[in-house]
Amino acid sequence: MRASLPYARAGQVVGLLGGSFDPAHSGHVDLTRAALRRFGLDRVWWLVSPGNPLKVDGPAPLATRMERACAIMQHPRVEITDIEARIGTRYTARTLARLQALYPGVRFVWLMGADNLAQFHRWGDWEDIMQRVPVGVIARPGDRISARMSRTARIYRAQQLPGRDSALLGRADPPAWCFINMPMNDVSSTQMRADGAWQR
Template sequence: MRHQFPYAAPGQVVGLLGGSFDPAHAGHVHITREALKRFGLDQVWWLVSPGNPLKARGPAPLDQRMERAQQVMQHPRVQVTDIEAALGTRYTAQTLARLRQSYPKVRFVWLMGADNLAQFHLWQDWRQIAQTVPMGILARPGQRISARMSRAAALYAPYRIPGRYSQLLARADAPAWCFVNVPMHDASSTAIRATGGWSA
């Protein structure tokens, strides 16, 4: 497979949305578009991962997930990438360190759904991530309360940017994070797999 390294001009702010995308769906597209708008990003890169260390079951083959993601996400400022496979990184903290080396004049913002914030303290080197890049958190169905009560939210409460000032996140220095409520979209990769709408 040909690995894709996207282009970003010096000074641009790039949002990073990582995940197995198994499969990519309209919910991923929805939060990506909201992130571009709410956080004032120049681009969003999807980081389609080789596998999720927190999940016991392996995802569908990477090339299959990449193809689906590129079909689903059609936007001039969004790029679907397999950067983690190219870099050989397994954890988000490693990926961020390599990206910051490769793109020293680009500002990165880590994007995730509120469901990921609720379990963020389980991630490898999660404090390092929070202190390396600003984080944009987008609310998803049923996860608002658990995310706001999470260990990471409590620890980094002094660095939270109120949702009404979300445009400030892109230029904030880490640690900084912003939680925004966006119109709900309940599409789920798990549900799609369960109904037979996706197979490896």
């Protein structure tokens, strides 16, 4: 199995950006570039998921979403992967457990937009995620207040790194999380589908 999975060596810090990427867009690209700059990451892997358990409607075919993601995100330190389909996981906590088993010594950081932090407590085994890996949160338009007031932010307030120390996140022991702002890009996959900009 390892031959078909992305490469990382012990000691590296790898950011993980998961989602349906239906479709991948410039907001994902901006978030990824901000994460690379600010969180002390060696690499970022996009985890293009088979499907999102929180979404009722299924996404476009995985191969279609992978192709779009590869076309829009081109960076020497970013890899587009369908690793969840390959290792047979759908929930983030289980994906992280498998990756930690497959890549001993690699330090993973879970990346998310601030909109996801606002509803993070609805994710399966969300507290296990917080205990497993540091979490990097990148602010997107309209989500700052709801994210900062979220249940997760309140419970883990004492474990939050200040933005000025964001480069330390990749080496921090969990639970640890950091909230950073980035130049605003209000493109969303939902809006692109509604506008017909993404043809399945």
